[in-house]
Amino acid sequence: MGGLFGVVSKEKCITDLFYGVDYHSHLGTKRGGLAVINSDGMLKRSIHSLKQSYFRVKFEQDLPKFDGHMGIGVISDSEAQPIAVHSHLGRYAICTVMKISNIDSLAQDVLSEGKIFTELSDGSTNATELLAQLINHGDSFAQGIRYAQSKIEGSCTMLILTDDGIIAARDYYGRTPLVIGSKEGAYCVASESCSMINLGYDLERELGPGEAVLITPGGIKPLLPAEGRLHVCSFLWIYYGFPAASYEGVNVDQARRNLGRLMGEQDDIQADLVSPIPDSGNCMAIGYSEGARVPFRNAVLKYTPTWPRSFMPIDQTTRSLVAKMKLIPNYGLMKGKKLVFCDDSIVRGTQLRDNVEIFRRHGAGEVHIRISCPPLVYPCPYLNFSASKSPLEFVTRRTIEQLEGTHDKNLKEYATYGSPCYCKMVEAIRSNLKMNSLKFNSVDNVVKAIGLPKECICTHCFDGSGNN
Ligand code: SF4
Incomplete structure (x- = not known):
């Protein structure tokens, strides 16, 4: 951005x-x-x-x-x-x-x-x-x-x-x-x-x-x-912004916590603990813990002494290696446990798939993933969002292609929370990434968590809506 x-x-x-x-x-x-x-x-x-x-x-x-x-x-x-x-x-x-x-x-x-x-x-x-x-x-x-x-x-x-x-x-x-x-x-x-x-x-x-x-x-x-x-970008609160920042008077940390709390309140999983995938899931996981009344623990940690930020590795192999090395599973907390992990978004899904595999290898009983925002279905035409170059970079579009034979069919349906197409897409992503369950927040929850009128917030990448 x-x-x-x-x-x-x-x-x-x-x-x-x-x-x-x-x-x-x-x-x-x-x-x-x-x-x-x-x-x-x-x-x-x-x-x-x-x-x-x-x-x-x-x-x-x-x-x-x-x-x-x-x-x-x-x-x-x-x-x-x-x-x-x-x-x-x-x-x-x-x-x-x-x-x-x-x-x-x-x-x-x-x-x-x-x-x-x-x-x-x-x-x-x-x-x-x-x-x-x-x-x-x-x-x-x-x-x-x-x-x-x-x-x-x-x-x-x-x-x-x-x-x-x-x-x-x-x-x-x-x-x-x-x-x-x-x-x-x-x-x-x-x-x-x-x-x-x-x-x-x-x-x-x-x-x-x-x-x-x-x-x-x-x-x-x-x-x-x-x-x-x-028509301010809602992704500022979900992903881009620093937690101490505020836009339109709405604090980023508070909005992320609200997103987690709403999801926690509406969830039916009786988990043993909830953990963020750091750092992107930190604020959300605290909110989820409050909403679902599930203990917050750090079941995976970022090794901050040497990985405060990832620089752009030259090739995919190095990128995957960096992604793997900077997160350390807290295996002492994982063994046999039913775990909820919170993250801000799924873009390509490759890193999350690797994380889920690592959590399982370290003894996690069940891995349930909760995502702060709705599925990213539409590329962003307004900001230089790095994954916006090709729709096929989104795990959603690759999944739609897998289900429909083409990545741009019935997009409105796939982007509608709770619709048969939406449920089919989320289930296919869950199964491909080998999670026990996967849930995304709804656009309604995003609007509620930010607290501004829907017509003042851009949610185009989730629901395809345009300028009002
Ligand atoms: S489409 Fe709208 S909400 Fe999504 S990243 Fe772009 S400006 Fe933000």
């Missing part, structure tokens, strides 16, 4: 910028980038791959070259950014959390106007540079941002570092968040509200859908009103 952080300050801002961006590291694994207007007026940039190392490790060496009062940064799951631009709007740097589903046709429009692209992302159009080209259509940043929002299919949240301050603009449907914080003499803007806490900022407010503001050390100036219709 990716995350953004920016600072404007009367004092030097580099330390806040460095740690603020670093606190978004859970949102992306591909690249990181910083852009700062230095005290001498120069715009300095730095971009590194994060595939094999952490943001802090990669950017620590660059810190001496940054020395300013305003800067933006990004953890990107896709293209290299920030992009530096010089146009009739002035000099600026821009970074984004977005996906442009119609990138090819928009890029073609730009080229047919005789304009050029100077950056490429893995050989294709750099989406952030394309956005800059769309913004440059306007006579002002405000006009250009609205123009870009009207053209882009997907989603687009951005920070623009200008000589006058930082422009923060949230996606027109508010699919991804932006929140502003303040402390004496400084403002920050972030994707994750929890990124600013240790830096001494207090939460000012979240931007609304489609809203844009100019942030300077002197205050926040409105540029565009929040006229879009909120």
Whole structure:
């Protein structure tokens, strides 16, 4: 998905910028980038791959070259950014959390106007540079941002570092968040509200859908009103977000706990204990334990001293090895027990299948899997969700193919909780992954757990619903 952080300050801002961006590291694994207007007026940039190392490790060496009062940064799951631009709007740097589903046709429009692209992302159009080209259509940043929002299919949240301050603009449907914080003499803007806490900022407010503001050390100036219709990504609460973050005032840890509690209350398994598959199932398993009145125990643990995060291994064999090595089954708790394991989602299912096999080998009597979200049936057209490239990456679609001979038949039926097709699909996944039982949460429970009106939340990947 990716995350953004920016600072404007009367004092030097580099330390806040460095740690603020670093606190978004859970949102992306591909690249990181910083852009700062230095005290001498120069715009300095730095971009590194994060595939094999952490943001802090990669950017620590660059810190001496940054020395300013305003800067933006990004953890990107896709293209290299920030992009530096010089146009009739002035000099600026821009970074984004977005996906442009119609990138090819928009890029073609730009080229047919005789304009050029100077950056490429893995050989294709750099989406952030394309956005800059769309913004440059306007006579002002405000006009250009609205123009870009009207053209882009997907989603687009951005920070623009200008000589006058930082422009923060949230996606027109508010699919991804932006929140502003303040402390004496400084403002920050972030994707994750929890990124600013240790830096001494207090939460000012979240931007609304489609809203844009100019942030300077002197205050926040409105540029565009929040006229879009909120359709915030529900997967932020289920999977992407850090548990200490809140979106639309709803805390991630609380929503995950609610998801577990609702499932626990509705479950009919009399298990001996419930355990998370760490770290993704942690909050949910606590909630499940409360809801089902089953003891919470750590029946499998992540070896955090050396596996705090998995970097992108080069090949599938190494990926499987890493997945296996970082989790240690607590076999002392497993022998002969009826166990419920909680996880946030099933994407491909390969890792879960391996885990179930390992639990059994270590003596688990019964393995029941509970998944925090509904089955992922539809690829995400709005965010760079890594498994969205091909529908067949989803275990659901491969199962539908197994049942129907093609992966895209009766999708509405398969996505409808409790329907005959849904039950057949879940049973086939259970049997293929060799679990004693498998249950997913319903979309209704997702909406209840988050607590916002259904029409304000995107649940497209579960039920195929679109913008309202
Ligand atoms: S389709 Fe899924 S991942 Fe994409 S924005 Fe909607 S809820 Fe989020």
